[in-house]
Amino acid sequence: xxxxxxxxxxxxxxxxxxxxxxxxxxxxxxxxxxxxxxxxxxxxxxxxxxxxxxxxxxxxxxxxxxxxxxxxxxxxxxxxxxxxxxxxxxxxxxxxxxxxxxxxxxxxxxxxxxxxxxxxxx
Numbered sequence: 001x002x003x004x005x006x007x008x009x010x011x012x013x014x015x016x017x018x019x020x021x022x023x024x025x026x027x028x029x030x031x032x033x034x035x036x037x038x039x040x041x042x043x044x045x046x047x048x049x050x051x052x053x054x055x056x057x058x059x060x061x062x063x064x065x066x067x068x069x070x071x072x073x074x075x076x077x078x079x080x081x082x083x084x085x086x087x088x089x090x091x092x093x094x095x096x097x098x099x100x101x102x103x104x105x106x107x108x109x110x111x112x113x114x115x116x117x118x119x120x121x122x
Contacts, residue, residue: 004063008053011070015047018078026081035081042077046070049107056114065110072103 022039049070056062076099083092 004053004057004060004067007063007067008050008057011046011053011067012050015043015050015074018046018074019043031081032085035084038077039081042074042081045107046074049110052110052114056110059114059117062110062113062117065106065113069103069106069108069110072099073107074103076100076103 019040022036022043026036026039049066053063053066053070056066076096080088080092080096080100083096088096
């Protein structure tokens with residue numbers, strides 16, 4: 001079984017790093033503000049769910065859903081932001097577009113499982 005506590009810490013570190021990159025690296029490249037906002041949303045959700053993963057580390061099902069959800073939801077938004085509108089029009093959108101809501105559904109399911117089965121012990 002994966003060590004979800006460590007994984008939550010890693011995802012948290014990456015969320016902060018990706019957020020900083022969005023605030024400084026993307027803005028310095030004069031990328032469209034909408035794409036920067038999408039990046040910020042991905043980093044925000046990743047950071048929140050990193051903490052949720054820490055809380056759910058004792059619950060393998062909820063932790064697995066949070067991990068999958070962060071990877072798919074935030075990861076697909078990061079990829080679409082970096083790909084840009086040109087590549088999204090060339091077919092990347094068909095590949096990455098459906099991944100985002102699937103990741104969101106995993107995040108929601110993680111919260112539901114945590115609510116139904118979770119007894120938080122820190």
